[in-house]
Amino acid sequence: MSISALVFWLIAGGTVGTAVFAVIARNILHAAFSLCGTFLGVAALYVFLHADFVAAVQVIVYVGGILVLIMFAIMFSSNMVEQTAERRRGWMALAAGGLTAFATLQIALLINRHLSTPLALQNVHGGQPYVPTASVAPGQTSIGHLLMGQYLLPFEFMSILLLAVLIGAVVIVRKEIR
Amino acid sequence: MDLPYPIADGPDALINYLVVAAILFACGVFALISRRNAVGILIGVELILNAAALNFIAFSRFGHHTQNGAHLDGQVFTLFIIVLAAAEAAVALALVLAVYQAHRTIALDSVNVMKS
Numbered sequence: 001m002s003i004s005a006l007v008f009w010l011i012a013g014g015t016v017g018t019a020v021f022a023v024i025a026r027n028i029l030h031a032a033f034s035l036c037g038t039f040l041g042v043a044a045l046y047v048f049l050h051a052d053f054v055a056a057v058q059v060i061v062y063v064g065g066i067l068v069l070i071m072f073a074i075m076f077s078s079n080m081v082e083q084t085a086e087r088r089r090g091w092m093a094l095a096a097g098g099l100t101a102f103a104t105l106q107i108a109l110l111i112n113r114h115l116s117t118p119l120a121l122q123n124v125h126g127g128q129p130y131v132p133t134a135s136v137a138p139g140q141t142s143i144g145h146l147l148m149g150q151y152l153l154p155f156e157f158m159s160i161l162l163l164a165v166l167i168g169a170v171v172i173v174r175k176e177i178r
Numbered sequence: 179m180d181l182p183y184p185i186a187d188g189p190d191a192l193i194n195y196l197v198v199a200a201i202l203f204a205c206g207v208f209a210l211i212s213r214r215n216a217v218g219i220l221i222g223v224e225l226i227l228n229a230a231a232l233n234f235i236a237f238s239r240f241g242h243h244t245q246n247g248a249h250l251d252g253q254v255f256t257l258f259i260i261v262l263a264a265a266e267a268a269v270a271l272a273l274v275l276a277v278y279q280a281h282r283t284i285a286l287d288s289v290n291v292m293k294s
Contacts, residue, residue: 012194016201019225023209028218035221038202042228045195049239054253054260058231061260066224066267073271074217077278093212101204108196108233146254158261165265169272173279 008048015041032070039063053140195236202229216274216284220267227263231256 018037025031039062046055147155202225209222238252278284 008194012198015198019202019205022221022225023205023212023218028215031218031221035224038225038228042202042232045198045232046235049195049235051235051239051253051256054231054235054256057257057260061264062224062228065264069267069271070217070220073274076275077217077284090212093208096211097204097208100207101200104203104229105196105200108200109193112192112237142250143253143257146250147257151254154258158258161265162261165268169268172269172272173275 011041011044011048015045029071029074032067032074035070036063036067039067053143192236192240195232199229199232199236202226202232214285214287216277216286217271219286220270220274223266223270224263227259227266231259234259 015038018034018041022031022034022038025034039058043055043058043062046052046058206222206225206229209225210219213219213222234252234256236252238249238256274284277289281289283289
């Protein structure tokens, strides 16, 4: 087994393991700390897929922003008796989770198979086997060109959405003053 | 154990990323259904969004390539997903704090009155 395969399996196993612990941990604070490992593992998988810029954004926004928000909410509304309360509908949830994993995997493979030219699983590029090379990672310059060109309208919608969320969150949590 | 292709970046590596994303998605659904704590449900939603983003990046990496490089549409969509996740987390945690101020609990089974 090559070094890159070994590293890939370590990272994939760590990602899956911390995700499983994040959903089965009884203490919600332990779950939040475990979620940090999941986010970092997904960022490492992005690096494996030559998406360096998205990996950096993942670490900054998820680990630096969302996880801190989650821990803030947990510690603000901390009630340790309730956090270790009984889980509800355990077996039904387990069955639904398993079914969802199976279904999403099958649907992804089905879509891939029925594309006009399937990705990577069969030969593309005129019969030649498709082998990704290191030179196909143009990086953040091309992403910037796409954001400012083809995806300018969604980009501007995102900025309006962030402004609305900023105002909405403040309105929701403010104290009523009469 | 000798494998015929590089697992992380070979022509058949797409399936490995799809499997990891499917397991993350299943964990998210499990948390959505089984958690009583509102923050636990939010953790499940974050896992589901991460699984979708991972699928986007994987299909972007193994998709069609133009002369001067890969198609980066999947990476752009992943950036949008990350922005949406941040916005959703901010609003959801504001709601959690508002519910806690009103009910002194965030267990969603206990929050069952419309007007307290």
